[in-house]
Amino acid sequence: MAASASAQIGPNPCSPVIDAPASDSTVPQDFRIRILPGDFSNCRIDEIRYAIIETASDGQNRTVFFRKSDCCEFMQTGHPLVERRAPADKLKPGTNYVVQAQFVDRTVDLYGGIDHMRAELGPIAVIPVTTESSDMRTRRHGDESTRLDAMVFALDMAGRFGHGRAASEADARRTALDFCDATNCRIVSEPTRNRCHALAQRTEGGYWWGVGADERLPEAEGKARGFCERGHGGTCDLVYSYCQ
Structure with a gap:
C-alpha cells in the first residue's frame, strides 16, 4: 500500500x-x-x-x-x-x-x-x-548514564508477562502493564536503567520468578535464573531477555 x-x-x-x-x-x-x-x-x-x-x-x-x-x-x-x-x-x-x-x-x-x-x-x-x-540516539541522550531508558517487568503471577522500556519510568510501567495484558498484572520491581534485562519463570507446581539486570546479557540472564531458582531449588526457564 x-x-x-x-x-x-x-x-x-x-x-x-x-x-x-x-x-x-x-x-x-x-x-x-x-x-x-x-x-x-x-x-x-x-x-x-x-x-x-x-x-x-x-x-x-x-x-x-x-x-x-x-x-x-x-x-x-x-x-x-x-x-x-x-x-x-x-x-x-x-x-x-x-x-x-x-x-x-x-x-x-x-x-x-x-x-x-x-x-x-x-x-x-x-x-x-x-x-x-544508533548514533542519533547517542547524540540525543548525551552521556551513557542518561541515554539508557528505564526498563521494567509486569507479571500476573501465573506466567503472563510484559516488558516495558521508555525514557521515563512512568511510561515504562505503563508499557509493561499494557503488554502483560491481564487485569491482575502488576509491576514487580523498580525500573532499571541497566543495558540488559531478563526474566526467568517456573510454573510447574506453583509460580516462581526472577528478574535480572546488568550491563551484559549473560550476567542479566544468570541473575534472573538465580533469583528464580533461589525460591524453590528447581530449574527455571529463561523466558525473555533484552538489551537496549
Whole structure:
C-alpha cells in the first residue's frame, strides 16, 4: 500500500486517524501510537486493528507487531481509542516502518432464520516513519548514564508477562502493564536503567520468578535464573531477555 494513502484518509465515518506519530517523522524505537476515530457522531466500531510493518527496499515487507482488540463502550471527542508505546524490542534503529490502523464493524444478518455475523472492514490509515539510528540516539541522550531508558517487568503471577522500556519510568510501567495484558498484572520491581534485562519463570507446581539486570546479557540472564531458582531449588526457564 502506498504511504501517500495516509494523506488522503480524512474524517469519514469509521475511518481511523493516527494522531501520533507524525507522518514521515524520525522517531525513537518506543515511539508513541495514538489512534482516534475520524467522526464521533456517525461511527460504529466493534474492533480496532493496528500494526507496525517494516518496509524494505526489496519489497519484502514484514509485520513486526500486530494487535486487535474489541471496542468501544464509549467514545469521547479528543479521547484516543489507542494510546501506547511501540514495542521497542521488536524494532531496529535506522529502519523504515509504517503504522497502520483499521476499524471493524460487526453486523448480524438474518439468512434463512439463522443469524450470520458479518465483519465490515473500514479504510486503513497509514503513517510512514523511520526509527532513529544508533548514533542519533547517542547524540540525543548525551552521556551513557542518561541515554539508557528505564526498563521494567509486569507479571500476573501465573506466567503472563510484559516488558516495558521508555525514557521515563512512568511510561515504562505503563508499557509493561499494557503488554502483560491481564487485569491482575502488576509491576514487580523498580525500573532499571541497566543495558540488559531478563526474566526467568517456573510454573510447574506453583509460580516462581526472577528478574535480572546488568550491563551484559549473560550476567542479566544468570541473575534472573538465580533469583528464580533461589525460591524453590528447581530449574527455571529463561523466558525473555533484552538489551537496549
